[in-house]
Structures are given as C-alpha cells and as structure tokens.
Amino acid sequence: MTTNALHTRPGGMNDDASIVVRGLTKRFGDTLAVDHVDLRVGRGRFFGFLGPNGAGKSTTIKMLTGLLQPTAGEVWIEGIALTADPLAIKALIGAVPEELPLYERLSGDEYLTFAGRMYGLPRDQVRQRVDEILEFLALTEDRGRLIVDYSLGMKKKLALAAALLHNPRVLFLDEPLNGIDPISGRVVSDLLRRVADKGATIFFTSHVLDVVERLCDEVAIIDHGRIIAQGSLDEIRTQRTLAQNTSLEDIFLKLVAADVTRQDLSWIG
Amino acid sequence: MDRLIALVLLRLRLGLRSYLRARESLVALLLALPGTLIFSGLVAAALYVGVRAVAASQPESLAPLLSAAATLVGVMALLSPLLSGVALVETPDAARLAHFPVSLRVVMLATMVANLAQPAVLAQLLPVIALALALGGAGLGAVAAGVGVLLSLLLVVAVGQAAGLVLYALARNRRLHDLLLLIGLPLGFVLGLLPFLLLGIGPGSLQRIFRLLAERDPCAFSPFAWGVRAAVAAAHGHALPAMLNAGLALLAIAATLGLSAALAKRIHRSEPLLASWTTRPARTRCRSWLPGSVGALVEKDLRTAWRDPGLKATLLLGLVGPFLLLFLFSRGSATLEPSLLLLFSLFVGQSPFGSNAFGHERRGIQLLLAFPVARWKLLAAKNVVQLLLRLPALAVLALAAGLLAPWRLLPAAATTVVAVWAIAAGVDNLHSVLFPIAAPAPGQNPTARTSGGRGMGAALLAAACLPLIWLAAAPFVFLAWLPYWLEMPQVWLISIPIAVVGALAVHALLVAATARALSRREPHVVARLLGDA
Numbered sequence: 001m002t003t004n005a006l007h008t009r010p011g012g013m014n015d016d017a018s019i020v021v022r023g024l025t026k027r028f029g030d031t032l033a034v035d036h037v038d039l040r041v042g043r044g045r046f047f048g049f050l051g052p053n054g055a056g057k058s059t060t061i062k063m064l065t066g067l068l069q070p071t072a073g074e075v076w077i078e079g080i081a082l083t084a085d086p087l088a089i090k091a092l093i094g095a096v097p098e099e100l101p102l103y104e105r106l107s108g109d110e111y112l113t114f115a116g117r118m119y120g121l122p123r124d125q126v127r128q129r130v131d132e133i134l135e136f137l138a139l140t141e142d143r144g145r146l147i148v149d150y151s152l153g154m155k156k157k158l159a160l161a162a163a164l165l166h167n168p169r170v171l172f173l174d175e176p177l178n179g180i181d182p183i184s185g186r187v188v189s190d191l192l193r194r195v196a197d198k199g200a201t202i203f204f205t206s207h208v209l210d211v212v213e214r215l216c217d218e219v220a221i222i223d224h225g226r227i228i229a230q231g232s233l234d235e236i237r238t239q240r241t242l243a244q245n246t247s248l249e250d251i252f253l254k255l256v257a258a259d260v261t262r263q264d265l266s267w268i269g
Numbered sequence: 270m271d272r273l274i275a276l277v278l279l280r281l282r283l284g285l286r287s288y289l290r291a292r293e294s295l296v297a298l299l300l301a302l303p304g305t306l307i308f309s310g311l312v313a314a315a316l317y318v319g320v321r322a323v324a325a326s327q328p329e330s331l332a333p334l335l336s337a338a339a340t341l342v343g344v345m346a347l348l349s350p351l352l353s354g355v356a357l358v359e360t361p362d363a364a365r366l367a368h369f370p371v372s373l374r375v376v377m378l379a380t381m382v383a384n385l386a387q388p389a390v391l392a393q394l395l396p397v398i399a400l401a402l403a404l405g406g407a408g409l410g411a412v413a414a415g416v417g418v419l420l421s422l423l424l425v426v427a428v429g430q431a432a433g434l435v436l437y438a439l440a441r442n443r444r445l446h447d448l449l450l451l452i453g454l455p456l457g458f459v460l461g462l463l464p465f466l467l468l469g470i471g472p473g474s475l476q477r478i479f480r481l482l483a484e485r486d487p488c489a490f491s492p493f494a495w496g497v498r499a500a501v502a503a504a505h506g507h508a509l510p511a512m513l514n515a516g517l518a519l520l521a522i523a524a525t526l527g528l529s530a531a532l533a534k535r536i537h538r539s540e541p542l543l544a545s546w547t548t549r550p551a552r553t554r555c556r557s558w559l560p561g562s563v564g565a566l567v568e569k570d571l572r573t574a575w576r577d578p579g580l581k582a583t584l585l586l587g588l589v590g591p592f593l594l595l596f597l598f599s600r601g602s603a604t605l606e607p608s609l610l611l612l613f614s615l616f617v618g619q620s621p622f623g624s625n626a627f628g629h630e631r632r633g634i635q636l637l638l639a640f641p642v643a644r645w646k647l648l649a650a651k652n653v654v655q656l657l658l659r660l661p662a663l664a665v666l667a668l669a670a671g672l673l674a675p676w677r678l679l680p681a682a683a684t685t686v687v688a689v690w691a692i693a694a695g696v697d698n699l700h701s702v703l704f705p706i707a708a709p710a711p712g713q714n715p716t717a718r719t720s721g722g723r724g725m726g727a728a729l730l731a732a733a734c735l736p737l738i739w740l741a742a743a744p745f746v747f748l749a750w751l752p753y754w755l756e757m758p759q760v761w762l763i764s765i766p767i768a769v770v771g772a773l774a775v776h777a778l779l780v781a782a783t784a785r786a787l788s789r790r791e792p793h794v795v796a797r798l799l800g801d802a
Contacts, residue, residue, distance in 0.1 A: 067635055069792035086791070091641035099799075101632040103569065105576035109555040110569075117565035118640035123557060131554075143554075146576070148443055 017076075018043040018170055018201035019064065024073035026059050026225075033059045035225035037073070041203060041218075046196040048216035049205045052256055056225040057205045058098050061174050064203070065095045078169055091119070094163030098174040100155050104148035108139055108158050111147060112165060119166035126165075133161045136191070138184065152179035160188060170201045177206060189215055213248040223256045272371050273379050280383030298388060309392045313399035320403035330483035332501045335400075336494030337482045339421045343493030345460075346429040350436050351449060352457035367537035373530035377430070381526065384426050397422055400497075404504035417500025417511065420518035421493055427525040428493075434532040438542040447578040454582035458589075492521040562642045566650030567657070574658060580629075587662035610674045611750065614682040617666055618689025619738055620659060623731055626651040626701040627794065628708035634798045638791050645784035652694045652780070677758065684749035684765050688772035689742045695779025696738050702787045704730055705797040745772045 019041040026034040034056040041047045051057045062068035064075055066086050075082040077089045103111055109130065116126030134140045137157040147155060156179055163171060173192070177185050193215055196202050206212050212219060213233065220230040229236050229251075237246055240255070323331050366376050384390060401415030440446035467475065488494050499514035535542060559567055574580045626648065630637055637647065663686070670682060745768040752760035787794065 065639065067638070067792060067795050069796070086788070087641045087643070090639055095639055097635060099632060099635075101635040103573055103633050103636070105573040106569065107555065110572060113555045113557060114565050114569045115640075117557065118562055118642055120562065120641070126557075127554065146443075 016043045017041070018045070018078055019047075019203060020076040021060075021064070022074045024060065024063060024075065025071045026056070026063060026068065027071045032225050034063070034070075034222075037222070037225070037227050039220060039227065039230065041201055043078075043201055044196060044199045045217045046193065046202045046215050047204060048212040048219035049203060049222065050209070050212060050219055050252060051205075051222035055222045055256075057222060058174055060222065061095070061097070061172050061203070061205065065093065065097075065172050066090065067097075091166075092168060093170045093172060094166065094168035095172040096156070096159045096163050096174060096176050098178075100159050102147050102155055102159060105146060107144050107146055108134070108150065108154075109143040111158065112162055115162040116165045121166060129165055133164065137161055137187070153181055153184060156180050157184060157188065164195070168200060170203065171195065172203045174205050175207070176204070177208060177211060185211075209247075209249045209252060219248070221252060221255050229255050273375055273382075276366070276371070276376060276379030277383045280380060281386055284383070284386070302388075305388070305392045306395075309395045313395040316396050317399040317403045320400060324403070327483065328505075331404075332494075332498050333483050333486035333488070334479065335497040335501060336486065336488040336491060339425075339493040339497045340488040340491040343421075343425050343428060343491070346425045347432045348456070348460070349429055350433040351453040352460065353453075367533055373533050374526055376533065377427075377526045377529040381423070381427050381430060384430060385423075390422075390426060393422060401500065404500050406504075410504055413503035413511070414500040417496050417498070417503055417515060417518075419496070420499065420515060420522070421496030424493055424496060424518060424522050424525065427522050427529070431525050431529045431532065434529050434536065435542070438532055438536050441536075441539075442541065447576075450578035451582050454579065455586060458586055492518070495521060562640075563646050563650045563653070566642075566647065567653050570650065570654040571657065574629075574654070577629075580658075584658060584661070587659065588665050607675075607678055607753070610670065610678055610682050611685065611746075613670065614685035615689055615739065615742075615746070617663070618686040618742070619693045619735065621652070621655045621690060622693040622697045622700075622735065622738060624655050624697055625706065625708055626655075626698050627798065628701060628706050630798065631707050632799060634795055638795060643784070644787045645780055648698050648780050648783055648787075651698065652776075655694060655697075656690075678753060680761050680765060681749045681753050684768050685742075685746050688745035688749065688768055689738065691772040691776035692742045692779070693738050695776045695783070696734055696741075698783040699779055699786065700731065700734055702783050702790060702794060705794045707798045707800070741775060742772065745769075 017040055019039065021037055021039040024034055024037040024039075025032070037056075037060060049057055049060070059068065063070045063073075064077070064082075066082055066089065078092050080089050080092075082089060103114070106114065112130045112133070113126055116129060117123070121129070131140075134143050137160070139154065139157060139161070142150065142154065147158065150158065156176060160173070160176055163173075171192075176192075177188060180188060189211060192202055192204070196217075204212070204216065218230070218232045219236070221228050229239070231239065233248060233251070234244070236242075236251060237244055240251070242251060242254070320331065320335075323334060367373060397415065397418050400418050401411045404418075405411035405414035436449060440449055482488075489498075495514045495518040499511045499518060502508075502511035502514060532542075557565065557568065559565070574584075627634055627637075667683070671679060674682065748764040748768040748771075751764055752758055
C-alpha cells in the first residue's frame, strides 16, 4: 500500500465517506448494464442497494470489488482509488458474491482456514476465529464435510464467514440471506447489524424488502442501470412527497414504475 | 403423435442451437465432418468387401462374426456415457420433461428418434447401408437385411441412452459421481489403446480370434446381435428365423425404452438408484503444514486436485504414459539412443505447458483474486503445485530412463528436463493470463460454452507457443549436452549450474511479467473464466 494511494481522495470527499462512486458505467456490447452511477456511502452505514432483476446490482458490486472492469467511472473505497492500489482495497473489504465461488472440494473448515491465511492472519488467530464463527453460524457439526455436499444456505453462511474472518472495514454482500433458513437469517442479519454498529460499512443487496427496511440506514434504488433514488427512507419519502408510513415495498414499486395490476388469465377459473 | 413430434423437434432444435451458439463446437464439427465421412466410407467399403468375402467362402460364419461385431458396438455404446463423463453432469431430457403430462415412454421414444440425428449416429448409416447391400444384394433382399441391421442400430442407440440415465441417476450421489469419473477416464485410456494392442498381437493371433468367434458363436444370445442375425437370415431367405430375431430385437428395444422410462421416473422423484453412500464428516480441525500465503495456496491446490476425480485420474495415467512413451522410443534397441533421450527429456520438460494455471480455478478465480496477496505468489504457488503433482511421474520417468539410457547421459537429460520445465511453466503462466480459458469441471462437456468452449483457439495458440519454449530453452539445453558432445564430462561441473540458473532466471522473469500482466488484466481474466466477456 503506497502513501500516495491512501491520499488519492476525490475532491470534496470528507473523511467519513467509506465508498464513493462517480460516473460508474458498464457496457456489455450494446447493453448498458450500469449507466453513470454516483454513490456515496458513509462509514459505518448499512447501505441497501435495491433494484429489479437485471437492474445492474450485481454488475455494480463486481465493479466495486474490482472483479469487473468498468467502462467508465471512478471508485474510492476507504479513500483509496480502486485503480491505485487494488491489493490494499482487497485487504480492507470482504465480499459475498451472488454466485458463491467457493472451492467445493475443500471442507468448510479447510476453506475458512485457507481464507484466513490468505488475509494474512496468524495461524493461532485463524484457528480461534474459525472455531468461533463456525459455532456462531451452527456449522461446527459440518466443518469436516466437503462444501460440494453443503446446502445453499450452508454455503451462504460459509461465504459470509470467510468474508468476516479478517474483520473487514467494508462488506459487499450480494443477496446474502437468499436460501438461509429464518433462524439463521435472523442470526446473520443481527450479526451484520452489530458489525455495522461497530464501524464497518455494509453494502447490501436483497429482494427481501422488509429485511432491508429493518436493517438499512439508507438505500439506493437502481433501475435499468441508473440510480433513481438514494437516501434514508425518510429522505426518499420526503423527496418523492410520499406519506411517512409508506413501506419500502410500496416506495420500490412506485419508483421502478412496476405495474403489478394484471387482468386474470383467460383460461383460469 | 403431436407430443412425439413436438419432443423430437425440441431435441433437434436444442441440438442445432448448441452447435450454432458455441462456434467452436460448430467449427470442430465441420472440421471433423470430412474425416468422419471418409472414415465412415472406408468402414462401409471394408464391411461390404469383408461380408461378401465371408458370405462367399464361409456363409455359416457370417452370423457369428456379425453378432460379435454388433455386440462390440453395443458394449461401446453402453460404456460411452461413462467414458465421456458427460452423462454424469448433463441433465437428461427425460428428467427435465418428466413433469409434463406425457408418458415417459413417449419421451424416451422421442429422445431415441432425435438421437438418430446425432452426427455420431448418422456416421453409422453408411456402414449400415453397406452391410444391407452386402447381405441382401439389390432389391427387396437388401431392404429386409437393412431393416434387421437398423434394428441393431436402434438398440445400440437406446442402450446408450439408458446407460446415460443409469450413470446420471448414480452420479447424483457425489461420491459415486467421483468414483465413476475416476473409473471412466482410465477405462477410456485403456480402450483407446485396444486397437493398437490388437494390431500388435499379429495377424496369426487375430485369425485365431476370428476362427474362435466363428466356431463358438459366443454372441448368439447378445441382444445387439438379434437385429443383424435377422438381417443374415432374411438375406438367406429364412423367413421364420428372420422374423423371430427381428421380434426379439424389437422386444429388446421396447424393454430398453421401458427401463429408461423407469429410470427417468426414479430420477424425477429423486429416488436413489443404490443405497445412499455417505460417510461421517470428520470433526477434526484442518491442519496447515506450509508457511505463509504461498503455503496456504499450495495446500489448497493439492487438496482440491486430489479430490478432483478428473485430475486424480490424469495424475494416475501420468504414471503409465511415460512407460508407453519409453516403450515406443526404445522399440528395436535395448538402450535409449542419445538423440531419443534428448527428445524424451524435451517432451517431459515441456509437460507443465498446457496445465492452464488459472483455468482449473473456474469460478473460484473470483475468490482467488479477491485476496490481498501479491500476484507473483499466486503464480509461484501454482508452479510449485504443478511440480509436486508431477513428481511421482517424474520419478517413474527418471527410473525408466535410468534403466534404458547410458548413465553418463543422465546429467544432460536431467538438466534438460529442469531447464525446459522452468521455461514451460513460466510460459504457461503467461499464456493462462493472456488467453484465459476455464478448464471443464469434472465430467463436464469440454466443448460446452460454459466449460471453456474457446478450447480450440487455445490449442492453436498453445501449438504456436511450443516452439517459443524450445527456442528459449535451446541455449540451456545446448549447455547441458555440450560436455557430452565434446566428450569432456568435467565441463558439466560448470555447464549444468549455468544452465539451471539461467533457466530459473528466465522463469523468474516470466513470472514477474505474468504477475504484472495479471495485475492489469484481473477483471478481464475473471470475466473470461466466468464466461461474462
């Protein structure tokens, strides 16, 4: 990590911004997947990133974590430009991608140990943290099983465990609760809330809007690759002159102009 | 009938689309087509001439010999899903279509009809026609014989389909899936050598085998033989045996389709084909043996390689391959000639090239590149693993070469292996970053788009890179062999260290260049391996 890289803050960015995105754009051939996205997420904020299927959420997360080359735009994580020192950023972040690219021929225990060592943790610390997080996520019984034999929910928990192991300052979570049973879901969401309360920034996507409403300090809604709203729920309600009791689901449906009314199918009934 | 037509059309459309969407598969098919047609034509001609000759000289041997041939084709069809491994992971149509209110027998029949349009089956039509003409002459006799031969072909297709379903049903248990892959790859290797072994045993032995088959008729009761026996009987004008054998063949086809339908039903209901095979997971903690992030990477790659049945089978075959090569090299002479030993050392040394350092990460590349580890360490770990995985084969080679080659040549040969190995590993690193291609997952179709359909382009590039490896290694190989050519063995004390250090320096340069390229191209490498590009 170079000193210069640490001080490549964008103009006007103050010290409490954890993620800053300017003009982020991604084009796949003729398709504009992400269209000049601007975001600013404060440190320690639980940030919900919402959008319909194919809106550009996962593409944005991939670009923010350095796994996809943007067509245009700039990203700063914890004040470091993504292009200036990618390794320094990777040491600061944890990520749970939607596709869960786990090494399926490792056991859960082996995978977490490997991840801990790759983040440069001392072996004793890796052992202690792995034991603790496996116990916390109720995976101790299955620590010796190969990941290929895990259920989707277990894989999600394991990916989350690996992302948390090095105590990251920023977490990117793409549908982390998808496939997890309600009990584990509550355990995980409570844990994430506490992680954010202790100063880590969480960038979170989910289609379960009541969970987002319960957990997130602020949200951004993306549709057709463009940010159409950003802020706390109260701010969005005020901006859009909506009633103060309007739920996130109603706000979401209204903003993405989703027409959910349909005629009955002609042959049903 | 509408459903049957819809199902056949669906299969044909999907088949055609898979070729059109994966250009590499289409190109491979177009390239293979002339060869297949020529081969098919040659087989048809040989069959025609051979059958006419046997019919003229020993007509009573015709049925036993054709029965044996049909049985061999049938057994290969039975084994083909295991050998290709594709059936272990590709969901069969029957399992996908089982939730529609269509009889599974109709689904199986439709799949069989659609399978007749597969290139591999179409290629068998010329031999079928040739056989029908050879047996029945022209006119109605040929038609009757053709029907009999076609029945055998239909049974072969139906059995291949049923075998695919059996394997798919078994492979839903991950441990059985791994075991089947581990068996399938070496079996395919051994069967691939069978024609050479048959040619190797000489014409006398082949004649004895033919005589035995003709006299004993061991395949008389093989279901695959019933169709061709019907054809032979029809050609001889024996109506009753012809109808009896044709009826038996039809029954066998119907029974096979029924079996396939029953299998599809079990697959659809997720019922296991065998008692489930599970083991208690160990609760012991994972142990780390090697230090640092390079150590963690090496341990991870060794563990995943050993648990990947495809890689494990390849490694085991790696122990057999060198012996075969040495056998070929040393035929006719008791010792390995110096020029052959040099060639052999070059061949062994270049073996890391093509190992596709990052290709085996597949989707895991996202994970690997998400870690804050210097990129040269990733490459160094990959190279260490390549070396460790090849150590058993290298030891076998060293032993074999030691037994066959003069001892005084071994220092030169060993230095050649080390020098070429170091450069080949470095070039492989660079190649896998500049032209990233995902290796197929265990059992996955290597030409499928998701499993790295860019394989053909990569193979061509790899072929272009090989001369570069030899060129870069040439000075060090020259240094290694110079003392032998000068007949001054004491010079090895200087030339071998220079050659080894020089090759390792080139290796280090290549790793450094690759690490820089990887840092710049990370998103591109990820996108390529994930198929997003």
